[in-house]
Amino acid sequence: MNYIDEQTVQKNMGNRIKKNKMWRWLFFSATMIALLFLAALAYRILTQGIGGIDWQFISGFTSASPERAGIKAGVVGSLWLMAVTAPVTIILGVATAIYLEEYAKKGRLTNFIQTNIQNLAGVPSIVFGLLGLTIFVYVFNIGEVILAGGLSLALLVLPVITVAAQESVRAVPTDVKEASYAMGATKWQTVRRIILPAAIPGIITGSILALSRAIGETAPLLVVGASTAIFTLPNGIMSPYTAMPIQIFSWTQQPQQAFQGVASAGIVILLVILLLMNSIAVFIRNKFQNRY
Amino acid sequence: MESNPNEGNKQQSVSQRIQSNRQNRSGLMIIESLVPKLLLLASIISVLVTVGILYTLLSEAITFFTQVNFFSFITGLDWSPWQGRYGILGLVSGTMLITVIAMVVAIPVGVASAIFLSEYATDKWRRILKPILEVLAGIPTVVYGFFALTFVTPILRAIIPGLSFFNALSAGIVVGVMIIPMIASLTEDAMSSVPNEMREGAMALGATRFETTVRVVLPASLSGIVASFALGISRAIGETMIVAIAAGATPKFTLDPTQSIQTMTGYIVQVAKGDAGFGTTIYYSIYAVGATLFVFTLIMNLLAQFISRRYREEY
Incomplete structure (x- = not known):
């Protein structure tokens, strides 16, 4: 006859609870790995880079000697790129989102466009470089200029903006839209006066996050022909250019040890700009959250 | 008086x-019928991008294959383009x-x-940890x-003697770290869509949190988790700058x-930053490599979509 033996039960329970605690600790340490990595990265870049940031670095062009190398052409080039990328990708992305969410009938075409956007998001960024090189640089024959780079980046982040805009358009409650129709507004009036204003915080947040991805992209720009050494500032969208990540990459390729410090300094500037952009995005997200 | 529209209306x-x-209505109607067409046009552009990618890769790769035998391309182990040997497996093995x-x-x-994050952490921890993971995902x-x-390389070289300055290990580890946030957030999404009743049911039967996670939550969210692996693999295959900088070019x-x-992406960067002239075999070879890369990532992306659609459990 086997009776329930309290001691055995306790022993079994104890093991299982111990096991649970051990795994909890393991899961926690795994989470910490990512954090430690981030901390090491931040510490390393800051200690190595912050000393290299002075007026010379911010206002100078790149140079063969590490002491005189500066990032000015990179920063200005990146800003020019964004001036091309931002309007193109935001207009296309928001228009696509409105079409898919408000106008498109459920059917083959809509499904196809949606799946297509999803697949585009998974295409490696360097492939967009190849696309830009053939289509913009050679077929449209605009050359290795800011316009070609900016358009390639615009196509690269188009899926990101589209999906973000779709989500914020979808989040506008149906009652508000129906109220607008009930007042006799047409579809476009409703979109323009009701849906867009309500969706705009989400769209702005998504756009900033997408642009901060674009500003850090290196591979497609290398392929569409951003220069590494350039000693004049671009004076329009048809100028040759360089960009911050391109400059950083070219410094990592230098054999002299001192260029590591220059690359770190460049990374600090790039990360500060990214941090600013992301803070603005988070600020807008928090400020306008849950209006309905 | 005429300036006030209401007054004007009264006189009509x-x-x-x-x-x-x-x-007025007819002007409005023109806009109403025009707008959807314009918006559709914008949506078509995203389709055109796909068409453009396929056209670019295919047409330039076909030109490449008029100069290099297709069969020796896909079966060759030796990738030495400057010696005229184009065996893609030499690059694919690096990528793998x-x-x-x-x-x-x-x-x-x-x-x-x-x-x-999903099963153990308190809300407070989650609010701290998730943004940090997002930061990790946003680093160029x-x-x-x-x-x-x-x-990473100097540390590894101190541990492993004989590790070369450019090596696959260091680059691979860092690519892995870059993908952690992606897998973590997709997996967490999948796990948190498992309804709480199922967890509570398991716990009511006396399961510990660990047993609940392993025997109930993980099996229920398996499709989402596996799909996140496929997306992660796709990202690793397409990752360019880490391998171009740290993995070398041999x-x-x-x-x-x-x-x-050298990986497929690393080779494209190497050619792009050098000056292989337009129209040379080496120029066309980056499209053949790009097409191979595209096929690999597309397969993984479609696999992820298939898994999450086909095996999704609905609650």
């Missing part, structure tokens, strides 16, 4: 007002090596982080590459992670 007869309304190392890092750490890959070369058919290798 009803029929005049209907008339003018109708005229990086991908395997990256997934060995990213899958256990990513899933464990997701389990901690050129920064990761620099970090791999100047921080294509090699090898499984030895301590050696310098």
Whole structure:
């Protein structure tokens, strides 16, 4: 006859609870790995880079000697790129989102466009470089200029903006839209006066996050022909250019040890700009959250 | 008086007002019918991008294959384009090596982080940890590459003697770290869509939290988790700057992670920053490599979509 033996039960329970605690600790340490990595990265870049940031670095062009190398052409080039990328990708992305969410009938075409956007998001960024090189640089024959780079980046982040805009358009409650129709507004009036204003915080947040991805992209720009050494500032969208990540990459390729410090300094500037952009995005997200 | 539209309206007869309304209406109607067409046009552009990618890769790769035998391309182990030998497997093996190392890092750490965040962490911890993971996901890959070369590689070289300065191990580990946030957040999404009743049911039967996670939550969210692995693999295959900076530029058919290798993406960068002239075989070769890369990532993306659609459990 086997009776329930309290001691055995306790022993079994104890093991299982111990096991649970051990795994909890393991899961926690795994989470910490990512954090430690981030901390090491931040510490390393800051200690190595912050000393290299002075007026010379911010206002100078790149140079063969590490002491005189500066990032000015990179920063200005990146800003020019964004001036091309931002309007193109935001207009296309928001228009696509409105079409898919408000106008498109459920059917083959809509499904196809949606799946297509999803697949585009998974295409490696360097492939967009190849696309830009053939289509913009050679077929449209605009050359290795800011316009070609900016358009390639615009196509690269188009899926990101589209999906973000779709989500914020979808989040506008149906009652508000129906109220607008009930007042006799047409579809476009409703979109323009009701849906867009309500969706705009989400769209702005998504756009900033997408642009901060674009500003850090290196591979497609290398392929569409951003220069590494350039000693004049671009004076329009048809100028040759360089960009911050391109400059950083070219410094990592230098054999002299001192260029590591220059690359770190460049990374600090790039990360500060990214941090600013992301803070603005988070600020807008928090400020306008849950209006309905 | 005329400036006030309401006053103006009062002076019109009803029929005049209907008339003018109708005229305004017809202008509105033109906009109403034009807008959807313009918006559709914008949506078509995203389709055109796909068409453009396919056209670009295919047409330039076909030109490449008029100069290089297709069969020797897909079966050759030796990639030495400057000697005229184009065996893609020499690059594919490099990509595979990086991908395997990256997934060995990213899958256990990513899933464990997701389990901690979704099953164990309190709200307070979650609010701190999730933004940090997002920061990790937002760091440009050129920064990761620099970090791999100047921080991870020296540490690894101190541990492993004989590790070359450019090596697959360091690049692979850092690619893995880059993918952790992606796997963690997709896995966590999948796990948190498992309804709480199921967890509570398991716990009511006396299961510990760990037993609940392993026997109830993980099986129920398996499709989402596996789909996140497929997306992670796709990202690792397409990752460019980390491998271009830290893995070297010597294509090699090898499984030895301590050696310098070259990936498909690394080769494209190498050609792009050099000056292989337009129209040379080497110029066309980056499209053949790009097409191969595209096929690999597309397969993984479609696989992820298939898994999450086909095996999704609905609650």
